[in-house]
Amino acid sequence: MFERWAACYASSMRLRSLGLTCAAFFTAATVACTTAPCNDIGCDGGFQWTGRPAGGATLSVGTYVLAIELEDDSYTIECTIEATVEASKCGEPTRVSGEVEWSLDLSLSQTDPDVWDPKSPVAGFYFRASDVSGSDDAGSYSETRGPTRVAIAIRREGEPVTEIDYAIEYVRDDEYRGHEDCGFCDEIQDRTHNW
Secondary structure, eight states, rough: OHHHHHHHHHHHHHHHHHHHHHHHHHHHHHHHHHHHHOOOOOBBBBBBEEEEEEOOOOSEOOOOEEEEEETTEEEEEEEEEEESSSTEEOOOOOEEEOSSOEEEEEEEEEESTOOTTTTTTEEEEEEEEEBBBTSOOSSSEEEEEEOEEEEEEEETTTEEEEEEEEOOOEEETTTTTTTTGGGEEOOOEEEEEEO
């Protein structure tokens, strides 16, 4: 009699354990379904700027220094312009003041932007800036913020070339990765300046 009762008891415990396991599984599945569906969709956002001489002219050979202000932060970037794009180069940004770790990219543009020709003369500058410091390293939360004020002054061999100052307003997409809890993207603001 005792053996029969023990077998029944063990059987009921296995069913109870199975029931708890199933309940835990369905609870986890429900939680998983209600968490944010963050993914790896990137944000092509922030500020971008194209600056070039007017009338289709190209940059003269020489040393150019770009002084860039992004809100309360400022940087300088030095570029050596030669006869062709492949012989020309720009150095890394040097921080002058400020604390925000802006993501900066400065490159040189060629005369025909649609056809890569390293022998082309340098037609101008292409610059991008955004702040992604609010993102987490794991990628589950991402922020791409654009600077609300951008000033760029260019000098060649110490002489002024051009100067601009923009106040920028962004359209902020709070669900660019699929859910508002995943972060936000300040949609790209594009400016062009000919001097």
